[in-house]
Amino acid sequence: IPTLLLRPGRIGSLALDHRMLMGAMHLGIEGDRSQLGQLAAFYEERVRGGAALIVTGHAAVLPEGGGHGMYDLTAADHREQLRELAGRIRAAGGKLALQLTHTGRYARGEETGLAPRAPSAIASRLTRETPEALTLADIARVQEAFAEGAAFARDAGFHAIEIMGSEGYLLNEFMSPLTNARDDGYGGTLEGRIRMSAEVVARIRERVGREFPVIFRMSGDDCMDGSTTPAETLALARALERSGADALNVGIGWHESRLPTVGATVPAGAFAHIVGAVRGAVGIPVIGANRLHTPEAAEQALARGDMDFVAPARPWLADPEFARKILQADRDGLNVCLACNQACLDRAFARKTVGCLVNPRAGREAEPFVRAAAPLTVAVVGGGVAGLQAAKTAAERGHAVTLFEARERLGGQFLLASRIPGKAVFRETLRYYTVALQRLGVDVRTNVSPSADELRAFDRVVVATGVQPHVPETLAGADLPLVCTYAELLAGGRPLGRRIVIVGGGGIGSDVAHYIAETAALRPDVHAFFAERGYAAAPAQAAPVRITLVSRSEKVAKGVGVTTRWVLLEELKRRGVDVLKGYRCRAVVPGGVWVENDVEERFLEADQVVLCTGQRSRTEWMGLLGEGDRRPDVVGGASDAAELNAARAIRQAYEIAMTL
Numbered sequence: 001i002p003t004l005l006l007r008p009g010r011i012g013s014l015a016l017d018h019r020m021l022m023g024a025m026h027l028g029i030e031g032d033r034s035q036l037g038q039l040a041a042f043y044e045e046r047v048r049g050g051a052a053l054i055v056t057g058h059a060a061v062l063p064e065g066g067g068h069g070m071y072d073l074t075a076a077d078h079r080e081q082l083r084e085l086a087g088r089i090r091a092a093g094g095k096l097a098l099q100l101t102h103t104g105r106y107a108r109g110e111e112t113g114l115a116p117r118a119p120s121a122i123a124s125r126l127t128r129e130t131p132e133a134l135t136l137a138d139i140a141r142v143q144e145a146f147a148e149g150a151a152f153a154r155d156a157g158f159h160a161i162e163i164m165g166s167e168g169y170l171l172n173e174f175m176s177p178l179t180n181a182r183d184d185g186y187g188g189t190l191e192g193r194i195r196m197s198a199e200v201v202a203r204i205r206e207r208v209g210r211e212f213p214v215i216f217r218m219s220g221d222d223c224m225d226g227s228t229t230p231a232e233t234l235a236l237a238r239a240l241e242r243s244g245a246d247a248l249n250v251g252i253g254w255h256e257s258r259l260p261t262v263g264a265t266v267p268a269g270a271f272a273h274i275v276g277a278v279r280g281a282v283g284i285p286v287i288g289a290n291r292l293h294t295p296e297a298a299e300q301a302l303a304r305g306d307m308d309f310v311a312p313a314r315p316w317l318a319d320p321e322f323a324r325k326i327l328q329a330d331r332d333g334l335n336v337c338l339a340c341n342q343a344c345l346d347r348a349f350a351r352k353t354v355g356c357l358v359n360p361r362a363g364r365e366a367e368p369f370v371r372a373a374a375p376l377t378v379a380v381v382g383g384g385v386a387g388l389q390a391a392k393t394a395a396e397r398g399h400a401v402t403l404f405e406a407r408e409r410l411g412g413q414f415l416l417a418s419r420i421p422g423k424a425v426f427r428e429t430l431r432y433y434t435v436a437l438q439r440l441g442v443d444v445r446t447n448v449s450p451s452a453d454e455l456r457a458f459d460r461v462v463v464a465t466g467v468q469p470h471v472p473e474t475l476a477g478a479d480l481p482l483v484c485t486y487a488e489l490l491a492g493g494r495p496l497g498r499r500i501v502i503v504g505g506g507g508i509g510s511d512v513a514h515y516i517a518e519t520a521a522l523r524p525d526v527h528a529f530f531a532e533r534g535y536a537a538a539p540a541q542a543a544p545v546r547i548t549l550v551s552r553s554e555k556v557a558k559g560v561g562v563t564t565r566w567v568l569l570e571e572l573k574r575r576g577v578d579v580l581k582g583y584r585c586r587a588v589v590p591g592g593v594w595v596e597n598d599v600e601e602r603f604l605e606a607d608q609v610v611l612c613t614g615q616r617s618r619t620e621w622m623g624l625l626g627e628g629d630r631r632p633d634v635v636g637g638a639s640d641a642a643e644l645n646a647a648r649a650i651r652q653a654y655e656i657a658m659t660l
């Protein structure tokens, strides 16, 4: 039970009710006046959900340091929008901090219409553009713009500012020898590299006075070879404190770093010790964020003394009542972020508006949630996430809902997927839905397939029976005993072979390869047991499992989001999975698989073949209701199996349930 998270805190002159802030996020609608109501509604919902302080997305202090979906503080209309936003959040009883940003060499010329500017003319791997080096006059101009932005924030009614100095943006670039090759006092020595950030803080402090709260978001670790050292990072932290910062928010990693920092494979609290090192070096409050997505992880980070506040971002998308539920000890009711990035970061990087896989209302807070005028009886057939969401929304709207699930357990494909490394957290979603349905009084019947007569007794029927693995009819040998589907394997009914060929290199095939590699490997705790007792390695194990992933496409794990795909591919490489690209599977025979491309045919020895060759909709329901019956609404994989996508299935289920 969290206790430290619940204590009141203070950032400079700003008193905060507890230790849970909402970190900066981009919704892809910032700066669009037609979306101002939605943006305000998004924040207001999180104010009601208990956020002690909300940090906005980027507000660029100069146009050259902006980009898509960012506020431009030099634009009169954007300033006006921000004033309105601050006013609405104040009126709702919330506290809002404006994040002041200059994106430096991460700016994209095609978006700003200006040449990117940075400490030095060193090309960016992220944008593939080479920025122009700032002159000394430019540096003074940038500093003035930060000071001016801070004064604007104070006058516009914001409660604080956060200066963006991490993630590889301009101020972070001044600090790093990788991006700063200057020899004019703003580079070279450590003092020179610190100087820009320290002067920005000092200049802001001079402009806004002692009272206005100033948070600096600094980089705790750039996760870039050859960048700022840990000792230099602590020197920066001390300099920021001396210059007048009221708190340090410690970010981890650059957008181009090759260490995963936000994905589900990153353990909870993995970077908290880095925040803790900064906290040990300064006397002002320190804030941490990365992978602190559950109350347990956040409380533990505070208990270890690593930080004073937590400022997660995505967990507030997943559950707008993140803090309120923790304050009220309602852990069971919390909708936990999966770190899947599918509906948030992947969309943000594609310059689309942001939503959330597990919360279909994220991004549509301004739409009224209308209760049903006349309560109906509703049957939902299928207890995967689409069915669960349909049942939840229908019940929330006042309908009397019965959910039928043919299997013993709820969850469908989501339950299967929870076995994949990094996806155990999917069980949190199933727990969330189960608790929600219980509280809403939904009649949940497992191990039951309803008859047509039973369904006819309901006013409305929603079919969410999901998908089943597709086995290509043309694949010779698919019925041999060495063959199984991914679903059979993940359900745990098949022991692993020693030479395994996975047919299908899409998202599921790649996930299955990861699952097999991890399941077959010696467990980390067994390794640790021997290592701690002085063995260089664990005693010899049985012959290692050989895994080959056969992909028709040259692009393996196609369709997996941009923030996740590279992590998955590196996992497969690290675990020694052989990947065969551009080959079709022609036939399975006892002892192996024949694969081919336009040039050659190859035989792959195998004692197990796992088919990850797509899905097809479960269509048993089609025969259930006949002519004259009202057609049911069909959602999720049952309506379209071509692109298995939980975010789409949940969103569609929500939308259908809103029409009942």
Ligand code: SF4
Binding pocket: 314, 315, 317, 318, 336, 337, 338, 339, 340, 341, 342, 343, 344, 345, 355, 356, 357, 358, 359
């Ligand atoms: Fe979290 Fe996934 Fe929702 Fe993003 S889409 S907030 S990562 S659950």
